[in-house]
Amino acid sequence: MDTSESSSTAPGTADDDGPSPQEAPRRGWRRWAMDTRPLRRPAYRRLWSSTIVTAVGSQLTAVAVPKQIYDITGSSAWVGYASLAGLVPMVAFALWGGAVADTMDRRRLLLITNTGIAVTSVLFWLQAAAGLDNVAVLMVLLAAQQAFFGLNAPARTASIARLVPAQELAAANALGSTVMQTGLVAGPLLAGALIPVIGLPELYLVDALALCVTLWAVYRLPALPPLDGSAARRAGIREIAEGFRYISRHKVLLLSFLADIVAMVFGMPRALFPQLAAQTYASYGEGLALGLLFAAIPIGAVLGGLFSGTFSRARRHGWMVIGAVVAWGAAIAAFGLSGSLWFAVVFLAVAGVADMVSMVFRGAILLSAVTDEMRGRMQGVFTVVVAGGPRLADVLHGTAGAAFGPRTAVTGGGLLVVAVMLALTAAAPALRRYRI
Structure with missing residues (x-):
């Protein structure tokens, strides 16, 4: 799919708050800073403000659940089983939720699913306050919460294209992604500080x-x-399947998903962080090394978001995705070659910046190149890819690390990302031709 195939946002749907705000050209440092134009639109600002709260709050529960399960069982295996218990319903309901988001008022769906998430959080509180210490109850609640999240995420993201015009989609995605990445850093730190104080x-x-x-x-x-x-349209298996057929008919969408799969499956080395901290970087202190390795990518992503003015106005969205994925792979390969912890953290942070750029423009493509009646289903698939890719990477890198050593596995994975992405770009021109 090239630019002639892309569908612009329907007139009157992305600009509910009036004409596009007029602005003077950005000069000096403002050219580099985050593009905040979408926040001038009250509806988008409300949606974004709600994301700030959930980005941090959700991480509190994400830390509390495995902590409570480990306290009950004393087993990391049970923590892993709980993760799987949450992944399966999230994947299933994200696919279905995407179809639902294309058949009903998305605001209503967001109200229903956010209420469900809030109720499960209250139930988490009640079981902990009552001292049940029951792993089965925790896993059922986690599965329910992730099912509501799966229903919620496609509707939330698909709504953005109705709240901002097409030329601001990349900036809106940068704002949202920056908040989510900040939550990945601040949420666990806040949880770690609060647990000893409030419980x-x-x-x-x-x-x-x-x-x-x-x-x-x-x-x-x-x-x-x-x-x-077509609010009366069904949201069943046939509609979900139609979403996958839609992807297969539009190469730029298929390639945008493949780009993320390539980057995450071959190039996400987090499963090897504990081994690297214990062996390669042990001289710096295992705890310090582990914390820095896990924090480096999200910190880099946040920095990329804060300076997203450098790229959020780009029009060649396809080339931005290609460049970001190649940069991610190169940074991961350099991380694998690093014997110094500080160089390792720098290269992981660079990878985080590249990941932010990739997220911004893949998200913009999925919102701008898709008709509104399909946006929910595309976001459902996007949610599954984003959640599933890193988990597949954990298996692949864990196995490769055990067989070849962690640094070899990381370096090889990064180089594989670069090679496969360049091969895809050469073989299928749709992504590199795409622009708004």
């Missing part, structure tokens, strides 16, 4: 109360019914 039950309660703020912000969004008036 696990109250940590769940904080998340539940924060979700009330999210509900209020979503309640104030405008109605977002299907543009084609």
Whole structure:
């Protein structure tokens, strides 16, 4: 699919708050800083504000659940099983939720699913406060919460294209991605600081109360019914399958998904961080090394978001994705070759910046190159790819690290990302031709 195949945002749907705000050209340092134009639009600002709360609050529960399971069982295996218990319903309901988001008012769906997430957070609090210490209850609640998240995510992201014009989609994605990455850094740090002070039950309660703020912000969004008036359309297996057929007919969408799969499956080395911290970087202190390795990529992503003015106005979205994935692979390969912890952290942070750029433009392509009646289903597939890729990478890198050593596995994975992405670019020109 080239630019002639892309569909622009339908007139009157992405600019509910009036004409596009006029602005003077950005000069000096403002050319480099984050592009905040979408925040001038009240509806998008409400959606983005709700993301700030959930980005941090969700990480409180993400830390509290495995902590509580480990306290009960004393087994990391049970923590892994809990992760799987959350992944399966999230994948299933993200695919279905994408179809649902294309058949009903997306604001209404967000209200329903955010209420469900809030209720499960309250139930997490009640079971912890009651001292149940029951792993089965925790896993059921986690599965329910992730199912609601799977239903919520496609509707939330698909709504952005109805709240901002096409030329601001990249900036809107940069704002949202920066907040989410900040939550990945700040949330666990806050949870670690609060658990010794207030305890696990109250940590769940904080998340539940924060979700009330999210509900209020979503309640104030405008109605977002299907543009084609087909609210009575079903959201079943046939509609989900039609989403996959849509991807197969539009090469730029297929390539954008493949780009993320290539980057994450071959190039996400987090499964090897503990071994690298214990062996390669042990002289720096295992705990310090482990913390820095896990924090480096999200910190780099946040920095990339803060300076997203350098790229959010680019029009060649396909080339931005290609360049970002190649840069990610090269940075990961350089990380694998690094014997110094500080060089390793720098290269991982560079990879985080590249990941931010890739997220921004893959997201913009999925919103701009897709008709509104398919956006929910495309975001459902996107949610599955984003969640599943790193987990497949954990298996692949863990196996390769055990067979060849962690540094060889990391370096080889990074180089494989570069090679496969360049081969895809040469073989299928649709992505490199895509622009808005």
